Amino acid sequence: MSQIKSPLAKILDRIKQNPVIASVLTLLTVITALSAFTEASQHLWDMIPDTRPNLNGTWIAEVKYDWQNKPFQEIFIFNDMGDKIMGTASFLQVQRAISEGKLQKNKLTFITKTQEEIGSTGMKETTHLYRGEIQQNQIIFMMQTEGGFSSHLPIEFVAKRQ
Numbered sequence: 001m002s003q004i005k006s007p008l009a010k011i012l013d014r015i016k017q018n019p020v021i022a023s024v025l026t027l028l029t030v031i032t033a034l035s036a037f038t039e040a041s042q043h044l045w046d047m048i049p050d051t052r053p054n055l056n057g058t059w060i061a062e063v064k065y066d067w068q069n070k071p072f073q074e075i076f077i078f079n080d081m082g083d084k085i086m087g088t089a090s091f092l093q094v095q096r097a098i099s100e101g102k103l104q105k106n107k108l109t110f111i112t113k114t115q116e117e118i119g120s121t122g123m124k125e126t127t128h129l130y131r132g133e134i135q136q137n138q139i140i141f142m143m144q145t146e147g148g149f150s151s152h153l154p155i156e157f158v159a160k161r162q
Helices: 007-017 019-047
Strands: 057-063 072-080 085-091 094-097 099-104 107-117 123-135 138-147 155-161
Touching (some): 007 019, 072 155, 085 123, 094 107
Antiparallel strands (some): 057 072, 057 155, 099 107
């Protein structure tokens, strides 16, 4: 007499008899397990407090712009307000308000705006995009200027804490 098999037992028998299906199911199981582990690891990583460096205070840099031969001493004053960075950054030694300031881990980004005027042509707004990486008591900056009457190359400079 033969035993009556359940539908699940019949499916398992077919899988056992077909090595390709068995291999695919094993691979899918491993991928699912790795995915779950990766997601769980990311959640654990996100629980670790964000180790942000202390940005508050005054920083000074010697900046050589792409149209000048002499460097300018520029001053940056930062106030870390949690999810925002406030303060001022000088451009051509004139203090400008920082906007859209963010600090994530040791990466700093913000913008400043200035006006350019050439003769009677009128005024054009320029935007200065700053991206910096904080390393101990210095910030390595890359600044890109957009808008205005002429194009500018990105410039790199280092600001040091005062």
